[in-house]
Amino acid sequence: MAHHHHSHAHTDLKGKNLIISIFLNILITVSQVIGGLISGSLSLLSDALHNFSDVLSLIVSYVATILSxxxxxxxxxxxxxRAEIIAAFVNAATLIIVAIILIKEAIERFLNPIPIESNLVIWLSLLGIAANGFSVLLLxxxxDNNMNMKSAYLHLLTDMLASVAVLIGGLLMKFFQMYWVDPTLTLAIAVYLIFMGYDLLKESTRVLMLFTPSTIHVQNIVEAISKIDPIKNVHHVHIWQLNEDEVHLEAHIDFQKDIKLSEFDxxxxxxxxxxxxxxxxxxxNIQPEFGKCDAKQIIVQD
Structure with a gap:
C-alpha cells in the first residue's frame, strides 16, 4: 500500500517559522494597543485585536504541528x-468571531465619530506591514499543502492587508481629515475576514465530520473496482480524509466465487x-464476502 511521509526537517522548519511569527505578532499587538489607545484610532485597535487573534492562532498551529x-x-x-485539522477549524472560527466584533465596533464608531492622532496610526501600520509581511513570506x-499552516498564513495575510488599509486611512485622516475612513476600513477588514474564514471553516469541518473529500466521487470508485475480475459487488463503502496526507477507503466486496486467500491478496x-x-x-481496508446475505447498497448507514 502506498503511503506518504514527510521529513522531520520539514516539520521542524514549520515550527521555527511559526515561533518567529508568534514573537513578531506579540510585538505588533502590544505596539498597536498602546498606539490605538493614545491615538483614538478604532482601525488601529481593530488591527491589534486581529493581531492578538493571530498570536493565539499561531500558538494553536504550533502546538498542533508538535502534536502531529x-x-x-x-x-x-x-x-x-488530526491535531492540525482541529487547529485549522479553531483558527477559522476565531477569524469569523473577530470579524463580528469588528463590525459591531465600526458601527458604534460611525454613530459616534471622534478625531484621531493620525501620525501614530501611520507609523504603527508601517510596523504591522513589515512584521506581518515577513511572517507571510515565512509561512x-x-x-499550499497543509490546512493548519494555511489557516495561520491566512491570519497573517489578512492582517498585513489590514495594516495596509490602516496606513491608507491614516494618510487620509492626516491630510484630508476624513475620519469616517477609520470605521469604513474596519468594516472592510471584517468582511474580508469572514470571507476568508468561512472557506477554511467549511473545509476543516468536512474533514472532521468524515465527509467524503469533495474531489472524490464514490460511484466512480465503485465502478472502477467492480471491473476487476471476479468481483461481483462493492457495498458498505466509507471514504474519509484523516488529515492532509491520508484518505481512507473501507468497503465490503462480494465475490462471484469462493476464492483462496492468496487470490484475494x-x-x-x-x-x-x-x-x-x-x-x-x-x-x-476491504472486507471480502461470498454468498453473504447482507445489504448490498453502496452506502449503508451502520
Whole structure:
C-alpha cells in the first residue's frame, strides 16, 4: 500500500517559522494597543485585536504541528494526526468571531465619530506591514499543502492587508481629515475576514465530520473496482480524509466465487493500485464476502 511521509526537517522548519511569527505578532499587538489607545484610532485597535487573534492562532498551529509528530500508541491508534485539522477549524472560527466584533465596533464608531492622532496610526501600520509581511513570506511555502499552516498564513495575510488599509486611512485622516475612513476600513477588514474564514471553516469541518473529500466521487470508485475480475459487488463503502496526507477507503466486496486467500491478496493489490493512482486514496481496508446475505447498497448507514 502506498503511503506518504514527510521529513522531520520539514516539520521542524514549520515550527521555527511559526515561533518567529508568534514573537513578531506579540510585538505588533502590544505596539498597536498602546498606539490605538493614545491615538483614538478604532482601525488601529481593530488591527491589534486581529493581531492578538493571530498570536493565539499561531500558538494553536504550533502546538498542533508538535502534536502531529507524536507516534501512535495502543490508546491513540491514529496518533495526533488530526491535531492540525482541529487547529485549522479553531483558527477559522476565531477569524469569523473577530470579524463580528469588528463590525459591531465600526458601527458604534460611525454613530459616534471622534478625531484621531493620525501620525501614530501611520507609523504603527508601517510596523504591522513589515512584521506581518515577513511572517507571510515565512509561512507561504508551507500553506499550499497543509490546512493548519494555511489557516495561520491566512491570519497573517489578512492582517498585513489590514495594516495596509490602516496606513491608507491614516494618510487620509492626516491630510484630508476624513475620519469616517477609520470605521469604513474596519468594516472592510471584517468582511474580508469572514470571507476568508468561512472557506477554511467549511473545509476543516468536512474533514472532521468524515465527509467524503469533495474531489472524490464514490460511484466512480465503485465502478472502477467492480471491473476487476471476479468481483461481483462493492457495498458498505466509507471514504474519509484523516488529515492532509491520508484518505481512507473501507468497503465490503462480494465475490462471484469462493476464492483462496492468496487470490484475494492479488486482487487487493489491484484495488490498492487502482484507487491510489486514479483517486488519491492511500489507505484501503476491504472486507471480502461470498454468498453473504447482507445489504448490498453502496452506502449503508451502520
Amino acid at each position: 509528530k507524536k507516534k501512535a500508541c495502543t490508546n491513540k491508534t491514529f496518533g495526533y494526526k 507561504k511555502k508551507h500553506a 492479488i486482487i487487493l493489490d489491484k484495488i490498492e493500485e487502482e484507487v491510489y493512482h486514479n483517486f488519491g486514496i492511500n489507505h484501503v
